Amino acid sequence: MAKLNDYEKYVGTDVLYELELYASKLSGVVIQNINSTAVGGGVAEILTRMIPMLQELGVNACWDVIKGGEKFFEITKKMHNALHGKNVIFTEDEIDLFLETNEMNANQMDLKSDIMVIHDPQPCALIRKKGNTNQKWIWRCHIDFSNPDPFTWKFLKEYIEQYDASIFSAPSFARELKIPQVLISPSIDPLSDKNKELPQETIDSVLEKFNIDKKRPIITQISRFDYLKDPVGVVKVFQRVRKYIDCQLVLAGGGATDDPEGAQVLSEVEEVVANDPDIFLLLLPPSSDIEINALQRASTVILQKSLKEGFGLTVAEALWKSKPVIAGAVGGIPLQIAHKYSGLLTHTIDGTAFALKQLLQNPSYARMLGENGHKNIRKNFLITRHIRDYLLLFLSLLNKKEDIIYL
Numbered sequence: 001m002a003k004l005n006d007y008e009k010y011v012g013t014d015v016l017y018e019l020e021l022y023a024s025k026l027s028g029v030v031i032q033n034i035n036s037t038a039v040g041g042g043v044a045e046i047l048t049r050m051i052p053m054l055q056e057l058g059v060n061a062c063w064d065v066i067k068g069g070e071k072f073f074e075i076t077k078k079m080h081n082a083l084h085g086k087n088v089i090f091t092e093d094e095i096d097l098f099l100e101t102n103e104m105n106a107n108q109m110d111l112k113s114d115i116m117v118i119h120d121p122q123p124c125a126l127i128r129k130k131g132n133t134n135q136k137w138i139w140r141c142h143i144d145f146s147n148p149d150p151f152t153w154k155f156l157k158e159y160i161e162q163y164d165a166s167i168f169s170a171p172s173f174a175r176e177l178k179i180p181q182v183l184i185s186p187s188i189d190p191l192s193d194k195n196k197e198l199p200q201e202t203i204d205s206v207l208e209k210f211n212i213d214k215k216r217p218i219i220t221q222i223s224r225f226d227y228l229k230d231p232v233g234v235v236k237v238f239q240r241v242r243k244y245i246d247c248q249l250v251l252a253g254g255g256a257t258d259d260p261e262g263a264q265v266l267s268e269v270e271e272v273v274a275n276d277p278d279i280f281l282l283l284l285p286p287s288s289d290i291e292i293n294a295l296q297r298a299s300t301v302i303l304q305k306s307l308k309e310g311f312g313l314t315v316a317e318a319l320w321k322s323k324p325v326i327a328g329a330v331g332g333i334p335l336q337i338a339h340k341y342s343g344l345l346t347h348t349i350d351g352t353a354f355a356l357k358q359l360l361q362n363p364s365y366a367r368m369l370g371e372n373g374h375k376n377i378r379k380n381f382l383i384t385r386h387i388r389d390y391l392l393l394f395l396s397l398l399n400k401k402e403d404i405i406y407l
C-alpha cells in the first residue's frame, strides 16, 4: 500500500500537510462507510483506496457492505435505473422487500459510529436506525441525478431528508432538499495498481495474453456490462469506423455483485459482435487492475460512451494515462472533459464515430487532448483532493454550532 509521502510528487507537500492537520482534528472520531458491494463499480473502487489512506492519516475509518438476496438487488438495480431517468413502477411487495432488507441489515450491523457515510440508494433506509444521538449521517449519492424518475425520488427523499447532509458528484445533480447538499466529485488514486505507471513489458504481455495486435490502433472501453454504458453502441461505432481505418476494439468489463443485469447486457453485446476477430470482448475477474491499467495504457483512443454517468472513473483513469478520450456528454463526464480541449464529448453513435475517425487520423491532436486531460485530473480528481473534501465536511458537521473552526 502506498504511503502518504509517495503522493508528494503528484500534489506537493502543502496538500499532505493540510490532510494531516485536518485528520489530527478528527482523532477519536469513528467514520463508518456503508455500501452494497465490495467489488465492481466505482464506489467499491473508491472505498478500496480511500479507507486505507484515511487510516494512514490516523483517521478511524471503516467500511461495511450490506447483504441482500437476488430479489433485493434486482429491486435496487431497478431503482438505480429509475434514478437514471427510466420510467419504472415498483410494486408494494418490492418496496416492502427493500425496506425489510434494510431493516435486517440495520439489526445485524453495528451502526453506532460518530459519522456514518451511506453510499447510494441501496442502504439508504438504514437511516431509520439513527435515533436521537449525536451521530452525523451523510448520504453520498454517486448516481447521475440529472433526471430521476419522480416517483422513485419521492419515495427515497423521505429517507434522504432524515440525514444530516447529502453529497452529490456534480452541480447539475443538485436537488431540492431540506438538508444541506455538498458537491464532492470522485477521484482516482495515482498509486493504485489500476493507475500506477507500468513497464512496457507488462503492457506487452497483457496484449499478448489476449492476442491483441499492438501494431494496429486499439480502441477501448472499460465498463461493467450495463445498458447505461452503451456497449452495443460502442460496437456500432467501431463497425462504422473500421470501414475506413484498420483498427481493433477492446470491450473489457466484469460485473458487480449488486448488478444483476450484466449477463443480459453481455449476451446482447455478443450478438452484435458476432465472430469479429478484431473485437475483443474480455470478461475480467474482479482482481484485474493491472490488466485494465495495461489495456488503458496500450490504447490509441479510449471510449466511454455512457448514456448516463454519475462521474465515470474510467474517464479519469484514461485521462490520467494521457489518453485521448471520447465520452458521452452526460452526468459527471463534462467535469472531466472540456470539449475539444481535454477530450471529445459526443451525443450519438454517428458523432462518436466521427470523433473517433478524427482522432485516429490526427495523432498530434489526440495527444494534445490526452495531455490536457492529464493535467485536469492531476489538479482536480486525485484521491488527496477527495479526502480533503471529506475531512472538511466531517469537521464542519461535528462543529456545526461554530461559524469558524480554528485549526
Ligand code: UDP
Pocket (backbone or CB within 6 Å): 040, 041, 042, 043, 045, 194, 222, 223, 224, 252, 253, 254, 255, 284, 288, 289, 292, 311, 312, 313, 314, 315, 317
Ligand atoms: N472496473 C473494473 N473492472 C471491470 C469494469 C470496471 O475494475 O471489469 C472499474 C473501472 O476501472 C473503474 C470502476 O470499475 O475504476 C467503474 O467506475 P465508473 O465510475 O467508471 O462506473 P460505475 O461502474 O461505477 O458505473
